[in-house]
Amino acid sequence: MKNYTFLALLILLNFTPIKQMINLLNHFIIPPVNAITQTNQSPVGRIIKVDGKVFLKRHNWSEYYPAFVGTELYAEDKIKLTSQANLMAICYTNWKTWNLPKNKISQTMDGCLQAKSQCVKTPDGCVPLDVTRGINQVTITENIPYLISPRHTFLLPDKPLIFRWNAVANATRYTVIIKSPSEYIWETEVSENKVVYSGEIPLKTGIRYTVIVHADTEVSSLDEKSPFSKQDYLGMGFALISKSQQEEILAKSQELTQNLEGEAMVLSMAELYQKNGLNLEAIAILESFIESGNYTAAIYQMLGEIYQKIQLLKSAKDYYLKSVKLIGIDDVGGKAKIEAALGKVYANLGSKEEAIRWLKLAFNKYEKLGEFQQRDELKLSLEKLQEQLGEE
Structure with missing residues (x-):
């Protein structure tokens, strides 16, 4: 069968226009035995x-x-x-x-029909929203003014833009710069660890912007080694979505707010925002719900997932820990997912022993459930971490 497929591909390559070829190739790719489909x-x-x-x-x-x-x-x-x-x-x-x-x-x-691929249209094409959550230690440290917000997110146009970053000990002044890939847009100096963009130069859709913060203690946000892949469109920066995207998202959000309430509405709205790359908006609605006195495992878990996605791992860890305390003992799958996430977060933060503890808990639950792919992935992570501990 494989030989016939290979011959068919050769014929296609010789006689099919390039624009049609990519779509046709998908029909000839044979998945490996026991592979989990994209649907799953x-x-x-x-x-x-x-x-x-x-x-x-x-x-x-x-x-x-x-x-x-x-x-x-x-x-x-x-x-x-x-x-x-x-x-x-x-x-x-x-x-x-x-x-x-x-x-x-x-x-x-x-x-529910099968979900569409999660991406946002940009000048670089259809860009996936999620980032790799592998175990690679992140080098964020508290002595640099790393960016907190907006970080790795698309933004709605025509909304106030507030920059926040980590406050550095002994720093009294910060210089904040906005730049695009081709030019510097704006610069200001402040004494606090936040500033509102003046808007004197309107920002445009379809352009990735980067915020750079220099502290007077001779450290900079540039000292943070980017945890995002080079193929990632946003990186630690931000971009504005188009007017048409904004109108579509706002129409859907209005429908959700009219038909839902409470936790159901908040979860749906936050999901809508993050599926469209609006991580900052998703965080805002979830944290506002908590500030109103609502504390649920699902809300804390979603916040942990978003903070993990934008690589602010200490915040992700804190929310995951709150979620795992509230989740019911009968929710085996949900608990396994949070424990596995905690294991990866602790590993990325360099806390190997704590990472191993959480990964073992998740491993046992996935084995009980029959989630053998998840179990085997965790086994590899555990072996890697245990090997690293043995070398220290």
Whole structure:
């Protein structure tokens, strides 16, 4: 079979125009045996409201386990409700809610179509939003004015732009610079660790901007080694989304606020924002919900995930720890996900022993669930960390 496929590809390469060739190639790629499909890899929705007992079974789980608010759903997941239960999910493809029927087994793909690839259109093409979450130690230190906000995010146009950075001990003055890839846009000097952009030079959509902060203690935000890959469009910078994107997102957000309330609305809104790369907006709505006196595992977990994505790992760690304390003992899958994330965050921060402890907890839960790919990935991470400890 492989030989016939190879010959077919050669024929295509000789007679097919380049623009059509890329699409056709996808139909001839043979996945490896037992490979997990893209349908399983990409979440298509999230549970935003649960009343009563709800149970979930993934394609490789041996049995059903309780499901809770905040659980992400994959296309092949199977869900069943007891006669007195209710469940609402938000679907990522159209941002509509899905209310599951009672007394039957439902499959997520019946209610939520497969999610589109997560990317934002930029001058560099369709750029993936997520960043690699591997175990590579990050070199952020407290003695440099590393940027906190806006960091690795798209922004809505026509909103006040506030820059915040880490306050450096003994620093009394900071010089703040905004630059594009081709020119310096703005410069000012302040005594606090934040400043509002004057807006005297309007920022444009489709351009990646970088903020540089120099402290009078002879340290700079440039001293932070970028944790983002060179292929990442945003890096530690920011960009404005287009007017058309803004209108589309605002229309969807208005629909969500009209149809939902409380935690369900906040989770859906934050998901909408971060799926469109608006990490700063997502953080703002989640943290505002907490400031209003609402403390839930799902809200803390989502904040941990966003801070991990933008590589502010101390904040990610703090939110994950709050989430893992609140999550129910029956939520085996949810707890495993947070414990695995904590293990990676601690490893990235250089705390190897603590990382090993959390990764072992997650390893045991994934083995219980039958999530063998996740289990095996954690096993490799554990072996690497244990080897590093032995060398120290």
